[in-house]
Amino acid sequence: MASITLRELTKRFESVVAVDRLNLEIQEGELITLLGPSGCGKTTTLRLIGGFETPEAGDILFGGRAVTWLPPERRNIGIVFQNYALFPHLTVRENVAFGLEMRREPPAAIRQRVSAILTKVQLAGLERRYPHQLSGGQQQRVALARALVTNPAVLLLDEPLANLDAKLREEMRFYIRGLQREFGITTIYVTHDQAEAMVLADRIALMKDGRLQQLGPAETIYRRPSTPWVAEFIGLSNFIPGTVAARTDGRLSVRTAAGLFACSGDVAAGEVMIMVRPEALHFGPQHPNRIAGVVRERVFLGNLLDYQIDGPDGMRLRVQADPSRIFAPGEAVEVSFAPADAWAVGPRAAGP
């Protein structure tokens, strides 16, 4: 198992900078997800780490050892592709044994290790089948077994669950997590699905335009996004524009069209957006930050009601609340939120 270090990693395709001076430290045994919209560079970063692309600049280190110029077959990695990439002309057994053959393990050892891992992924008895004879979930597990059986230093997963149906995807998420913890392999997991990232990762690396936007555990990113873009990408948010009036120890007083609000944030002064999650807005005056508004629309989501509320000065708020009280469109309401649930970020940049 090895730690992974990316230093000033840069990759260009024609005139597009796919990965822009990326710096990232991944600890031994950690599972990090690279999360972001398409085109953000997460897959390219993964391919750079795997050795399938060469960077224009920067270094890649496994456990302190530079691998930047090593071809993939010398990096001791395991990779699972979105389409699994199982060798169609080889049986399950031959697929899984392939890596061990490349390492010139003795045949007896290969047999034993392949059988062991196939049992572990609950595919014992399917050794002689060909990939096209397996279901999606089974192929998935063969791909995992093939990647893990060689005990690689690093495990790379490129949206491995994207081709599975929703229910299977959820099951496999926990499954992969369990396997990874058991093997303790340093793992990089690429996905565009936030829920997946939040379930799986020790830390999430949120990327945009080839750059790292925020790195940290799921909860931190969710509750304390570093930029408005991050706030918008993860979960739903309301943004209330205002100006910083006063600041004491990370607690801010912000003047808005609806009054003076107390919140926290890293911003010192100037224009800010107060980010409040829809579930943190409550009907009624129980919290210090209060807004008066009118219900514009209401949607029934099963366990929640989703409201769109018009506030003062063109403010639009989205509130999600339980069905204990139901408000009708056109009704005048008051919503409030606690300072602890409000986070101020710098002004929203134009565009995504």
Next chain:
Amino acid sequence: MRRGPLSGWGLGAAVTLIYVFLLVPILIVVAAAFNAGEYLRFPPQGFSLRWFVRFAQSESFVRAFLFSLQLAVYATLASTLLGTMAALFIVRHARRVRDALRLLMVAPLQFPAILTGIALLIFFYATGMGTRGMRPLFIGHTLVALPYVFLTVSTVLFGFNRSLEEAARSLGAGPFVTFRRITLPLIKGGIISGALFAFITSFDQFPISLLLISVGNTTLPIALFDYLRFSYEPTAAAVSTVSVLLSVAIVLLIQRLVGLEAVSWGGPR
């Protein structure tokens, strides 16, 4: 949907007639080869293999047959090797010059074979190579067979899933091992069907052969042609039938290997 002339029996009947039109001449030749009598009459005069016996006894035809076979094998080997190499390079590596290279590879198909034959004849004489022996024919046949191999291998390569190779690399296989154990087995079908097309193209080749043959070295189609110009004897039908059977065998082989869908072309691209 309401059935009318455009679907159902109307179209089916017309199309059947057209397919009959396409196949009848070939079937007629085969029928003539097995016909007991001199001339093919209706109704046929009985079954006989005597024309095949005559074929086997005709020194000139047998020699032409073997010569064509040998030539086709050489041309197939050369064009398959070159065509596959070209396809590998062009599909995977050539980025800026890809279109130009593809055009070049397919060019021998675009130019009428008779013109290519003429150009080669003049060229061989001008360079002193002459048209003696198999070599000029070998070059000409390889030239016109190349595009077929290139096209079929390119098609297979195009749909090839690169992540299979990356998976192999990630498991420790270097580029050569990956090619040998993963890529080659999976594109085998395309290579083989390209080779089969090349073989048939060479074996049945006419215009190029016409211009590049020399005394004593004639191919089967040319021998047949010379024969047919001035006489009519069912031995020619037997010769033709052997040639047809060869073609049929190859078509079926291709269909089994890759499926004709994969290699059908809609004309020069």
Next chain:
Amino acid sequence: MLLILPIILFLIVFFLIPYANMVYMSFLMKPAEGAYVRQFTLANYARALGDPFHWKVLRNTFWYSILTAAIALVLGYPVAYHLTRASGRRRAWLLVLLISPLLVSVVVRSFGWMILLGRVGLINQLVRSYGGPELALMYNPFGVVVGLVHVYVPFMALAIAGALQNISPDMERAARSLGAGQWRVFWRVTWPLSLPGVFAGTLLVFILAVSSYVIPILLGGSNVLVMPMLIVQMLLDAFNWPLGSALSMVLFGLTGALLWLYVKLLNRALRWSQP
């Protein structure tokens, strides 16, 4: 990379250079003895373009080829239509049926027609047995065109099928839903959308027919003379390489010019399909 170098070399030496050489040859002189001397002249082109006999042969060649393309279109379109509407295994076998004639030598196929069309051929036998007259189906333009059409229909069908494949069946369903009957749907939707394939097919068949040698010679005998036959005669019999080259250049130059015009017209007609 090394992979491509031998092939490029091969193609340059044995394809590009011979063609360039042929162009060069067309400007050389034909001596009394031998095939050519290295002296520049335009006499070959003067003869090629000046002799009304050559123009007659050219006219015939183009005329037979246009006829062939037209008839091949009429026969090939239904085959293509039928093919694209077949599914799975049936389509695979239809393709086998369509393509296998292509893999049979053109000599053999012409031979088949000789048996059918000859004076004592099968068709005449049938007609005579009913008391009809002897039909002259061979050793004339009719036989040649029949042979040409026979060989080139599969090419036409494949080209059209290629275009038909790309027409989503939803388009026809949409037209039907709007009230169009089967024929209307064909004329207003399917046919226009298949035009690129039609043009490609007619282009292809025309070029192939113009350069055909075996069929005119075997099925036309001494009564039909097309340009390829004339050119081969010039080269192998008269040993006049410069004139033969010049005639080749003229034939294919004119063919190219005709096709260029054709493509221009078709681009105009297909403006809606340009991205």
